[in-house]
Each structure stands twice: as C-alpha cells, then as structure tokens.
Amino acid sequence: VTLDPDTANAQLLVSRDRRGVRWTDAGQDLPITPQRFDASCCVLGCRGFTAGRHCWEVEVARGRTWALGVARSSIPRKGWFEFRPEKGIWAMGRCGNRYRAFAFPIVTFPITGETGRVRVALDYEGGQVAFYLAEGEPPIFTFRKASFGGESILPFFWV
Template sequence: MSHKIKETKCSICLDYMKEPVNVECGHNFCRVCITNYCEAGGKGDYEPLCCPNYSASALGATPLMGVGFLQLELEPRLHSHVKALPRQCFNVADVTLDPDTAHPRLVLSEDGKSVRWEDTRQHVPDNPKRFDSSRCVLGLEGFSSGRHYWEVEVEDGGAWAVGVARESVRRKGRVNVNPEEGIWAVGQCGTQYLALTSPKIPLSLGERPRTIGIYLDCEEGRVAFFDADNEAPIFTFPPASVPGEKILPLLCLGRGSQFRLFWAWLCTSLSPSV
C-alpha cells in the first residue's frame, strides 16, 4: 500500500501529483514541477532527481490521467465491487435445514438445502423439536454472535414466509409468525407481500422476489431482507429487535410452496444497504 501511495506523489514537490506526466525514463511528475526543474537546469529550490536516465527536457512527457479523472472513472466500479462483497464474503457458514423440526407435510432434500410441501403427511417421529401444526422448519445450526447472510430461492406456489426464529420458539400447536412468538419474517399471502409484524405491514415490491437475501446481525439484534437479484430492500426489523439468544433460520410453507437454500456466508464487517 505504501508503495502505491508513493507512486501518486511527485518526487519534486513531495505532494500528490497535479497534471501528472510520464517522462522517458518512466518516472512520473507534476507537469509544472518537471518543466520548472528542467528550465532551471536542475538547480534552485528543487531536490535533485536521483535517476540515471534523467533527461533535462520535459517536452516529450506523456500526460497521465489526473486524480479527479481517475476518481470519476473508478468510483462507479468500486461502488459495484463493494455492493457485491456480501456475495464474496469471508468464511462460508454451511446452513442446512433440520429434519427433526420439519412439519410432517414438509419434505426435505437429502442435502437439507431444499424443502417442499406434500399433501400427504409423512410418517416421522413426533419429537419435542418438531412443529406439529404450523408448516415450518428450522435451520440445523443457529447463530448467537457475528453477522450472517444467506439466500433462499422461492418457487412459485402458495403462501410462504422466510426469516429467523429464536431457538426457544414454540413448536407445538398453532404458532403465529410474528416477533411476539419469537419469529422475524417476511412472506406472501395470496398476491400480497407482508412484513410479519403485529399488525402485519403490507410491502410494495416492484416485482416478485425469486431469491430473498436474509442478513442477521447478532451484535445489533437486527435482521434485514432484500431482493437478492436486484438488491432492492424488502424490510428491516430495527436494531435490538432480535434477542440475545441463539437464532435459527426459519422457513414456513403453504400448499404448493417450495424453497431452496443455496447461499450462506459468515460476515465479519459488512452489512447490506437496507
């Protein structure tokens, strides 16, 4: 990094280059500095140029792009790169679904990355972890610290909800999908998209989200949702909404619904712009 900073400074005035030019020896200087230096014959208030290929003429100097131009040229690219960082994010966290929590009408894939609704109830053990009335399933691994991001692909179908739940969420009987029950989620009911608060908040989305990004910040107690295909914000539960206990990914399905969980990262310093 220090080498790169030196390259942007003029070795004559020792400041950042203004109207930078490249001379035949390959070094860069401010146009005014190198011109004045050459006109003074290498004397005066300037430090001597320590270059064996130094030529006392700047007439053949090649103009370089100025700092202002470079900023205008590179800033949009940098912005795009930073926006893409959540998808290139640090250490991978393998998020899969827990079959022991799945409602009997929900069928998980062998790898635990997708779930679909079935009209016929599956013959599965009725253990304490399993939802017996609400058509929900939880993630196998939970989060109690750090910042986490994953994406869920939503197939065409009926009602659904995606979000997170505290580990102690009630599993038996009808569970209301809202923060009072320990669930923070967004979903679809018919043609309407909703933030599943109390009361529910209708969401105005420009288009049907096919892939929903979920960002969980355990330190701030915040969970945010956005359309992962176009990075459009969907809804954010404010800081301190999520309690300081282990939090699990949550999916709820209605008749004909299907989900596929296919990305998950552990983030240490970034959050999406929602």
Template sequence: MTLCPTPAVHAPGSAHLLVCLISGWSKVSKNAAMVILDPDTAHPSLVVSENQRSVKWRGLWQDVPDNPERFDCETCVLGSEGFASGRHYWEVEVGGGRAWAVGVARESVRRKGWINFCPEEMIWAMDQCGSHYRARTFPDTLLSWTGSPGRIGVYLDYERGLVSFYHPGIEAPIYIFTSSFTGQLHPFFWVYSPITLCP
C-alpha cells in the same frame, strides 16, 4: 397458520428509513452463511431433500417421530445451525411460489400448536400470501413491493439487533426489523410453495 390482526400498510420508501444502519446488499452478501435444514424440526407434511437444502409441502403426513423439536401444526422447518453472534446472510429460492415465509426464529420458539409469525412469538419474517408481500409484524405490515422475487436474501446482524430482507442485486432492503436478541436464532421457513437454499 394463525393470522395476525388487520395489517397496516407500509408506506412507499419507509423500508429505507433504517438503511443507514446497515450496509447495502453488495456488502451484506459477503457475510454468506451455509444454511442446511434440520429435518427433526420439519412439520410431518414437509419433505426435506437428502442434502437438506430444499423442502416442499407434500400435503400428506409422513410417519415421523413426534419429537419436541418438530412443528406439529404450522408447516415450518428451521435451519440446523443457530447463531448467537455475528453477521450472517443467506439466500432462498422461492421461484414463482405464492405461499412462503422466510426469516429467523429463536431456538425456543413454540413448536406445538398454532402460532403467530410475529416478533412477539420470537419470529422475524416476511412472507408472500397470494399477490401480497408482508412483514410479519403485529399487526402485519403490507409491503409496497411487486413482482416475483425469485430469490430472497436474509441478513442477520445479531449484535445490532437487525434482520433485513433483500432482493439480491438491489442495494436497498425490502424491510428491516430491529430488536434486541437473546439466545440462538435459527433460519426459519414456512412452506407451502417449494423453496431451495442457494449456494
């Protein structure tokens, strides 16, 4: 993974500055989407489960086709369904993993070569790298958030240009991206720690 420049620090409470733009978690979670993973996009070292609801990093490349949809450098996989309108919410079980990213990416996101996980690359995501949580802006934004999340909720409001992240059960978002979207957006995952999509 190619890292962005030295990250800025996200001041305590500043993630809440845009909270008036969206509903709290209890309302957001009612827009639940059934997300399944697209194995044709998965990096060769990733193993997607038979039901396409979980993925883990194997460390060894599998013998899979080098199709145009597949990430060949970054250990990423996309959700199979893209969204070009509406509101959608899904939760990801990250457990105690310390190397993952979740968010959304435009269908036209680059699949070949190293990429920055930034809106400029059409990726809106947050991650955990060791003990740090970051919003993948340019430069990265360090999040003043501690503890093991267990689950992360991702909320997309396409028309309003919002991607927000939640700790399920907590009303205030962890972080909110604002943008103007075109084309289909797919659930996005960068995987070194195993992740599972929740019911």
C-alpha cells in the same frame, strides 16, 4: 443453509442434501418429538447464531405462499403460533398478491416483480433482520431493535 429435518412438520419433505423443502399433501409417518413442528408447516435451519452478521439466500417458489426469516431456538413447536417478533419470530413472506412483514401491526406491500430469490441478513449485535429481493437494492423490509435475548437464532421457513 442446511435444514434440520428433526424440526420439519410431517407435511414437509426435506431434500436429501437438506438444502430444500417442499409441502406434500400425503404427509409422512415421522416420530413425534419435542423439536418437531406439529401444526405449523415449519422447519428450522441446523446452525444457530449467537453473535455476528450472517447472510443467506433462499430460492422461493414464484406465485406460491411462503414465509422465511429467523426464529429463537425456544419458539414453540406444538400447536399454532403467531409469526411475530414478540413470539420470537422475525419473518416476511408472500401471501396472495402481496408481500407481508410479520411485524405488529403486519406490514403489507405489493409484489412488483418476483425474482424468485430472497436474501436474509441477520445482524445479531445490531438487532436487525433485513430482507432483500434483488442484489444492490435496498431491503424490502428491516426489523430494527430486535431483541434476541442472548438466545441462539435459527433460520426459519414456513411452506
């Protein structure tokens, strides 16, 4: 996944190759634009999907808080917002010593061993977003009956 630095919150440093991101407490002096997240420490991928099946792996920091998944291209970029399918975000993440699927209601489950990698699988026509922690294992969580409304769906990251 190639990240779109024009969407990155000013607290996020996107790597030169645009394949990595990390939080910084220093912040950056970046232009305020409609596509940039101003309150939430989020960044989107460059390439959106409007059809097909797509899969990518993400290396995550062990022991840190994070969330990832997919989002509609129209999600708000200004102010705070909830990570929920009804708001156009299908995501899961690590909070404290538990994984959390940002469904409604939120689903939590214990961390039984961190691999440091998460695979995201998007099936646009099938309306599913699945998250895998290990190769060959069943998904840790799947959003089913997702309604993407014909919109472009982008990789989503919160750091």
